Amino acid sequence: MAFVSDGRRDPNGSYTFSSRPRPVENRTKYREPPSEQAHSNYGNIMYDRRVVRGNTYTQHIIPTVAQPDPAETHRQQEVRRRAVARKRTREQFRPTTPKALQGRKHIDVQTELYLEELSDVIDATDIECQTDAFLDKPATPLFIPAKSGKDAETQIEEGELFDFDREVQPLLEVLVGKTIEQSLEEVMEEEELACLRAQQRAFEELRNNELAEVLRLQEQERRRREEKARRIAQQREVLQKERETAEKIAAHAYTKQYLADLLPAVFTSLRSRGYFCDPVVKDIETNFFPWLMAEVNNSLDKRYIARQLLDNIILDVTQKRLEDFKELETQPAKPDI
Structure with missing residues (x-):
């Protein structure tokens, strides 16, 4: 480097800067012209394998970089794991909307203070590349411009460039204003959350009342349905009994009519065959006549x-x-x- 800067801070708080010149010996003013026999190090970079052509968003090229530090990798993994754990904990303890009733569903409603613009996010990939080390790096720079002008220094006293009491006022106003605004937003958010919780409790009470009413109506409908089924079963049983009674009466009348002429003939045939007789005659025939004979x-x-x-x-x-x-x-x- 042509100049070496030296910065220091005085005990009284002021900052001073000075640049000391450094002489260059045994060097010419201008760069030496390259010789014709010198070997040229330039080439066509389009045929260099280290140059990537085309869209780099969709390519996942493994760069030739050094192996990362295991401790750094472990630290990044630990930070990522803690972030995921904090996000999962916040999602777990975040107040959620109660589940919808059967046959209903929730609808997303915009409740933020400002509208949110939705846009497509382009997938970007961070890729690192390690360049090759310099070849034949000289001990001293190839070109050092000649010194021109005079060295000079400037002493800046306290309060000339920056007045803390005067410059800090707008910063404090901004910080206090942002703090107050953030506090007011948090208070309004808490009030809004309290209002939402109250509405949620009222909605839950209304839903519980409606659910109890629905259960009561379902129970009433069930009792009416059972009573209707029981009445229908009783009516069917009564109709079945009436049908059976009518069939029995018809069968009795038919049997009586059918047996009206059959009974006298049967009794006459049985009487003629001796199945029906006078007990006195039977006693005389069975007891008296044998004794008499x-x-x-x-x-x-x-x-x-x-x-x-x-x-x-x-x-x-x-x-x-x-x-x-x-x-x-x-x-x-x-x-x-």
């Missing part, structure tokens, strides 16, 4: 036995007399005296 048979048996005995006696007497008559005939006759 048995008694008559006994009497006849006794009479037959008596007759047989009598016949035997008569037969014996007849045979006895016959024998007597035969004896008499065989004896000679006695003369009469």
Whole structure:
């Protein structure tokens, strides 16, 4: 460098600046003309691999840079993780709108103080590039301009360039004004949040009342529906019983009409076959007649036995007399005296 600057601050608070000249020895005034035999270091940069052509927004080129510091990388990751954790915590403890009722949905409403302009954000990518080290860097600069003019210095006293009491007033006004404005905005925001909470509580109370009314109406509708179903079931049962009763009456009348001529014929046939009889006649036939026949048979048996005995006696007497008559005939006759 041609000049070396030296800045210092005095104990009384003033700042001084001075530049000391540095002589250059064994150097010419102008740059030496390059020789024709000198090797040229320039070339066409369009064929240089380090030059990127085209759109750099959509290309993700891995630059040839040095490896980052692990401690710096860890620190950046820690900062990013803490930012994500703070954002998640704020979202977790942020008051949210209650869920909508069944069949309804919430609609986004603009509640900010100012309108927000929506625009497409272009994706930008930060890329770093490490240049190559200088080749054959000389110990001294190739060109140092010649010194011209005279060295001079200027002493600036306290209060000449900057008066703190006078210059700080607008800054304080701005800071105090911004602080007061921010405080008022925060107070208004708190009042608005309190009003929103009150509206939210009123809305929740109204919604709870409407929900209780809906539940009551649903319960009433359910009871009416059950009562209607029960009445319909009872009416169907009554109609079924009436139908069954009518069928029974018709069957009874048909059976009575059908059996009007059948019963006399059946009773007559059964009576003719002996299934129906007089108990007195049956008792006489089953009890008296067998006893009477048995008694008559006994009497006849006794009479037959008596007759047989009598016949035997008569037969014996007849045979006895016959024998007597035969004896008499065989004896000679006695003369009469």
